Amino acid sequence: MTNNASTTTSSPLSAKIVEPTIFDLSSPGRTGVTMPASDVPETALPPKELLRSELPLPELAEVDVVRHYMHLSSFNYSVDSGFYPLGSCTMKLNATTEMIPVTWPEFGNLHPFAPLDQTEGYQELFRRLETWLNEITGFAATSFQPNAGSQGEYTGLLTIRAYQKARGQGHRDLCLIPASAHGTNPASAVMAGMDVIVVDTDEEGNIKVDDLRAKAEQYADRLAALMVTYPSTHGVFEAAIHDICEIIHARGGQVYMDGANMNAQVGLTSPAASPTASTRSA
Numbered sequence: 006m007t008n009n010a011s012t013t014t015s016s017p018l019s020a021k022i023v024e025p026t027i028f029d030l031s032s033p034g035r036t037g038v039t040m041p042a043s044d045v046p047e048t049a050l051p052p053k054e055l056l057r058s059e060l061p062l063p064e065l066a067e068v069d070v071v072r073h074y075m076h077l078s079s080f081n082y083s084v085d086s087g088f089y090p091l092g093s094c095t096m097k098l099n100a101t102t103e104m105i106p107v108t109w110p111e112f113g114n115l116h117p118f119a120p121l122d123q124t125e126g127y128q129e130l131f132r133r134l135e136t137w138l139n140e141i142t143g144f145a146a147t148s149f150q151p152n153a154g155s156q157g158e159y160t161g162l163l164t165i166r167a168y169q170k171a172r173g174q175g176h177r178d179l180c181l182i183p184a185s186a187h188g189t190n191p192a193s194a195v196m197a198g199m200d201v202i203v204v205d206t207d208e209e210g211n212i213k214v215d216d217l218r219a220k221a222e223q224y225a226d227r228l229a230a231l232m233v234t235y236p237s238t239h240g241v242f243e244a245a246i247h248d249i250c251e252i253i254h255a256r257g258g259q260v261y262m263d264g265a266n267m268n269a270q271v272g273l274t275s276p277a278a279s280p281t282a283s284t285r286s287a
């Protein structure tokens with residue numbers, strides 16, 4: 006926080022806008038409230054020696070504060086104000102009404118370091134949600150961390166790398182990713198220290214199984230994982246998913262399933278229903 010520095014912010018909705026900082030707007034003696042004269046005896050609390058004499062707070066009228074922050078908030082770019090192709094699927098695909106409970110004080114005001122015996126309701130929610138997700142996916146356990154899909158990808162790939170190392174296959178550092186994959190997939194693989202080889206997709210967006218088999222065979226010694234979005238990026242079930250998993254597992258790789266579209270399969274099938282698939286969901 007510095008005095009006398011103005012902020013230049015580029016808004017996607019308008020041209021470049023210069024917004025002064027709240028300190029630039031400050032004017033000595035200006036105030037947002039006028040307190041009525043006190044009608045109770047004054048008490049020195051806290052003691053004078055504990056009070057800071059220099060506290061350079063900005064001095065503004067209430068309306069100036071409101072306009073300043075409203076103006077800054079108009080720079081936000083969101084799905085409400087325009088199209089964005091990438092970004093959190095969670096925020097993008099959930100209705101606003103579904104986000105309202107996040108603002109309920111019972112959820113939003115819980116202190117992150119609250120003692121465990123004061124968070125039993127919250128823990129109960131986690132336990133129930135885990136039971137449901139285990140049932141939906143067919144897996145034995147579910148982790149709720151991390152929260153974003155891209156971070157989940159990164160975590161999943163690090164887990165696969167650790168698994169490969171633990172079984173003496175730490176040299177496996179190659180990840181196959183279909184051309185149709187979400188942009189975060191190759192980015193996560195590279196961040197996890199893997200080389201990425203792209204697998205072709207046909208004109209309908211499905212993985213070309215022949216190309217997958219050829220590349221899995223060519224890089225069999227280095228194959229660590231395949232990242233596959235299921236249901237696929239174009240929203241349909243990848244019909245060859247069993248063969249796809251089999252091709253990878255037979256060559257020592259793991260299958261990382263990006264479950265961003267998992268809503269589409271709930272009640273129809275579950276990732277663990279495949280005898281060969283290993284997975285997670287975003």
Ligand SMILES: Cc1ncc(COP(=O)(O)O)c(C=O)c1O
Pocket residue numbers: 091092093094095152153154155156187189190234238263265266287
């Ligand atoms: C298929 C797929 N994978 C990964 C992601 C990344 O998720 P997040 O934006 O939560 O990091 C998304 C979100 O748009 C997605 O649709």
